Amino acid sequence: MSYELSHLRELEAESIHIFREVASEFERPALMFSGGKDSIVMLRLAEKAFYPCKIPFPVLHVDTGHNFPEVIEFRDRRLAEVGARLIVGSVQERIDSGQLKEEPGANPSRNQLQTPVLLESIEEYEFDALFGGARRDEEKARAKERVYSFRDDFGQWDPKNQRPELWSLYNGRIRKGEHIRVFPISNWTELDIWQYIEAEKVEIPQIYYSHQREVVERDGMLIATGPFNTLGENEKAFTETVRYRTIGCMTVTGAVESDADTIDKVIAEVAGTRITERGATRADDRVSEAAMEDRKKEGYF
Amino acid sequence: MAEILRFATAGSVDDGKSTLIGRLLYDTKTIFQDQMDAVEKASENLGTEGPNLALLTDGLRAEREQGITIDVAYRYFATPKRKFIIADTPGHIQYTRNMVTGASTADLAIVLLDARNGVVEQSKRHAFLASLLRIPHLVLAVNKMDLVDFSEEQFNKVADEFREFATRLDIADLTFIPVSALMGDNVVDRSENTPWYDGPTLLTHLEQVHIASDRNMIDVRFPVQYVLRPQSEEYHDFRGFAGTVAGGVMKPGDEVMVLPSGFTSRINTIETMDGPVDEAFAPMAVTVTLEDEIDISRGDMLCRPNNSPDVTQDLDAMVCWMTADEKFAPRMKLAIKHTTRNARVMVKDIQYRLDINTLHRDESSEVLELNEIGRVTLRSTQPLFVDEYRRNRTTGSFILIDEHTNTTVGAGMILGVAE
Structure with missing residues (x-):
């Protein structure tokens, strides 16, 4: 008998460990969910971490209003299956109420507008930890991000002043108003995600x-x-x-x-x-x- | 299916570490066309000749401007044989903490040596840190072989020099490979310029090095991370102890002891969402149910009755100090995180500060400053369940946290129970 795990099983175990650690040490975590494949895999990993209990935190969707209808339909169905509570932070609502302004020009991107809505939701619900599906292989700045990424009162990331992160010992200590962004699938690549979706028969x-x-x-x-x-x-x-x-x-x-x-x-x-x-x-x-x-x-x- | 090899790279500013990683990614076709285009564009802007492979890994704007790497960056590539996670750590003297961070999870370290200069102070420091962090496998990549005409004699000279230094370290597996990161010799493809070298290329070595036996499969250690108590009809009496196996092999029916209570029971089932499993070993994340109802909470540990870790409040440990804000000194109080247990510690004593360049033990040191490493004794507010770091990297490690700033200020490796 050889005691080896396949790379997917090892990645899965690492992610589950992170989910459990956060659920233990934070009072109000939430899982950021976009309906994309990475957040769908995250949802599966969260299910696995707490089985046979339900996922012990809500799901937060920062909704730009410019969604693919297929994705919203999928989100609602999947969250009902999992039994998770959905919280929506709506960019559209804030544009309608005049709090946010659409960028000028035809077909404006609402990418920038997501950030204030996200930060507002964090304040409103007093979230102290937010799970995100970012991966370090996506982009050069992300390659340097910790699994526990500390954010100050303004939600800012300071790349030059990150906490050292050693072994699997995560430091979740924060003051009120600060929070941690947690990236359980930091070490996964795009190919790993797809292989996992196949191996686990995850619906997307x-x-x-x-x-x-x-x-x-x-x-x-x-x-x-x-x-x-x-x-x-x-x-x-x-x-x-x-x-x-x-x-x-x-x-x-x-x-x-x-x-x-x-x-x-x-x-x-x-x-x-x-x-x-x-x-x-x-x-x-x-x-x-x-x-x-x-x-x-x-x-x- | 492929397993994962995690490795750390260390090198000085100019010995071509970023180029070596760029070469590994480029020659394994991990680099995508748009990333390569961006590098070519940036190389032109900097006025370098040809694509500068180092730019593939130097991520943050400040780094590109200064031409140095300022923090640990993680890179990924895969071959049909393995998936690789690189912790790319900077080589400057002030960034020892980053090297320690990158090395903490590594199965293997690559230390770069410049074939022209041989073993410089910085290479010694990196090799020492790799041994301190108990990285089981060390690769010495003797780089810039193109600049010494691929001389076998020069390669042997550098290798001998390093071997002599390494006798003072505790390194299980040492491998020397002559490479040119810039030209690609012996990185992924075998070089025609080194007919005298019959060892593997760097990539072949990374694919083949045996790591499965590096994990502790003997001493059962299961730090309880989270207690699962579903209040549902279906799982009415279910009480599961969730956690990640830190050592040994656990099976249903095994007798286990719970720390700190000392109560014993047997493993009833080992659960996962995919169904119960017959055995669990590191680093599996599972949920254990026991035959008896025992009060167990986060921070407790399951082990075997005849093989338990030391239960102690007095730690003898090597500590790497990671902040410039304050000095590590006797009487100082800090928060400690060890496995899933949080407590407070007081610094009792600094036995010596280790000069990581000379390995000299300075017993007159009264403090540790940023990037300094020392042997210390600590007293904790609660018992911790510890093993020697060399025996188990999970139950033998801890972090120290400043209680006012909340930042991680120290990394510790346990040597044993302090007297």
Whole structure:
């Protein structure tokens, strides 16, 4: 008998350990959930950590209002199955009430507007720990982030002043008003996530698989047409066989041309691809080379 | 399926560590086209010739501007044989704490040596820290072989020099590999420039090094992390003790002892959401149910009745001090986190400060400053269940936390019970 774990089992065990540690040491944790594959895997890991108990904290969705309808339908169904309480922080509501202002121009991104809504929800519910599905392989600034990422009263991340993190001993001590962002899947890669989804038969929204969709080509990406997307003068909608590698706002998340309509095909595609998921499909990360670093300092996920 | 190898890299500013990692990622086709494009663009801006592979890993803006790495960064790549997690740690003298941090979870460390300069002070320091943190496998990558005409003699000279130094350290497995990170020799692909070298390339070594036996499979240690008591009909009487196995192999039917109470019982089942399992070993995260109803809470530990850790309030330990805000000194009070147990400690004594360049023990030291390491004794407010760090890296380690700033200020490795 050899006592070895497969890489997925080892990653899973590490994540479960982190979920349990946070549930033990914090008073008001919440799980940030977007309906994307990473947060879906997080939800599964949280279920596993506390089985046969229910997940002992609520789920927080910062809703930009520019969602794929398939994702919202999936969110509600899945959370009902798990029996988790959903808290929604709505960007749309705050735009309607005048607290937030939509960016100028056609098809504005609401990416920046998520941060104030998130921070407001944290204050309102007095969350002291927020689970996020960020992975260190996603981006260079994230490669330096701790599993327990300390945030001050303003929700800010200070990359030069992070707490050392040793062994699996996480330091969750904070003062009132401060909080910790916790990233249980820090050590997973995009491929690990897909392999886990396959191994665990985790259900994910259908838009991750190849389908026919009406899109428009914008900044080299295929953006879905729909109620939030105003076509420019020279833009022409057409139907393409596509799938999504990431899920964000409908207005900034690009689809990739793909025939991968099964999990096996998706994994083969991911394993063979030469462009990172964010580089390929997220207009929000393209702004500058240090785009993510800047947003994180301000309190972004 | 593949297992995970976690390794740390350490090197001085100029010995090409970032380039080596860039090379590993590039030659294993882990680098994506858009990342490569960004590097090429940045290289042009900096006026370097050809893509500067070091830029692949230097993530934060301040680092790119200063051309140095300022914090631990984690990188990932995989081959069909293994998944790799790299803790990329900076080499400057002021960043010992980052090296200790990166090394704490590593199965293997790569220390870079410059083939021209041989074993410099910094390489000794890195090798010492790797041995202090009990990284089981150490690889000495003798880099910049292209600059010494791939000379076997020079390689042997550097290797011999290091071997002599290493006799003073406790390193189980030592491997020397001649490489050129810049040109790619012996990193992923075997070099034609070193016909005299018949060992593995760096990647082959990383894929093959045997790590399964590095974990302690003998002494059962199960720190209780969370107690699961579903108040549902279906699981009315269920009381599960959730945690991560820190050592040994646990099986249903095994007799266990609970610390600190000393009560004994037998393991009834080992539960997971995927169903009960026949055995659990490190680092599995499971839930244990016992045959008897015993009062157990977070911070308790399950072990075997005839094989228990030391139960003590007096720790003899090596401590690495990680803050410039204050000095580690006798009478100081700190919070301690050890496995799933939180307590407070008072510093009783600093036996000596270790000069990590000369390994000299300075017994006259009265304090430890930032990045200094010393042998100390601590007294805790509650008993802790400890093993020697060399026997178990989980039950033998702790962190110290400043109770006012809440930051992690020290890392400790237990040598035993203080007298």
